[in-house]
Amino acid sequence: MAKTHVTMKVNGAEIEGLVEPRTLLVHFIRENLQLTGTHIGCETTHCGACTVDLDGMSVKSCTMFAVQAAGSEIITIEGVANADGSLSALQEGFRMMHGLQCGFCTPGMILRAQRLLKENPSPSEAEIRMGISGNICRCTGYQNIVRAIQYAAAKINGVEFQEAAE
């Protein structure tokens, strides 16, 4: 099958590549661009481990073709740290609140949470839980993932993080 030339912006850098139409975006990101932070979990659009930010949307990169992302702007987990290399509020939140155990779902969780907080900077706990309902944690560590997102929201809003009483 003839390959198609695509260009897109990934983590701020203009990149180009040759793809077969059937190449899934996640395979392009991991194999062509060697950005292996984006994980492949279920491969069936359920788990959200492959979530990336594409033109302001959280998308499951296993469920679109790379050729469809031509001309788009993509952020992967490799592109979420601050410009000076320090951790983003969400990365810091996951670290401080023990939001990861095995870490497999973490890239997808962080990308999804980043978009959620852009759209809703002060989400309630219920809104956070619905917001990450397309991401599955194999360790079932949702409690701390929710706290990590609350920590990040507080930090972004410049308020002190207060844990809800147990």
Place this chain on the structure above:
Amino acid sequence: MIPGPFSYHRPATLADAVKLLSTLGDEARPLAGGHSLVPMMKLRLATPEHLVDLHGIDGLKGIRRDGNRIVIGAMTTQHELLASDEIAKSLPMLHETVLLIADPQVRYRGTIGGNVANGDPGNDMPALMLTLGASYRLEGTAGARDVAASEFYQGAYFTALEPGEILTSISIPAPAAGHGYAYEKLKRKVGDYATAAAAVVLTMSGGKVAGCAIGLTNLHETPLLAAEAARCVIGTSLDEATLKKAAAAAEAIMSPAADARGPVEYRKHVGGIMVTRALTRAAGRAS
């Protein structure tokens, strides 16, 4: 999982898309949000030789008011429906139901056109469209035609779409002011298809039901209008005996498949419960 090989087309106009689909014939599929088709292609349950991506076509997106109707472009995503003030105000049942479709990531990509046109009995929008009395604009090489949602579904994945035709927009009459509505969906988890679901739109007058429509999701190979059940409740105050009668009338037309969501008897039983709950909740919202 990697799909079989195919050629990718991204036409810039509807005319080009229609021409491609009619020229390429059965081996071509239109690609909207892709969240039904791409998973099927990865499982090799669908192996189209050509995909005609509709994302490059201007004018297939958007929500507008046209007199007493709301017209929604087929490529409008579920995320965009949720963000729309017009939908929240005029079609609150649509807003409520979209929140029950899949998960946030899928809603950024999934389109209303794909949801209604695919003919999947598990999709939530078709029963809603029957309940709301919607019609679909289908455009092909022979021109455009409007088909009522109630005439569109012929079997599982089998619809009134002719080869080469594209569903381009959906037109929904605005429900009466003060109408009550509810979509009750039983599902095993976020993102699942309905084990059973019921949509209700009704109007009340002097404490009695004045008008009512009931739609059913995933309880037959096509979405259903439960006309007899709706007739049962007209003129009543939805007392317990009436609710039972309506649920029984709805169950009588259900023929769900037995699958991982449960055996036939169970799915019919909970289908009746969804009808009862939707009627009760809708009545509580009517003014």
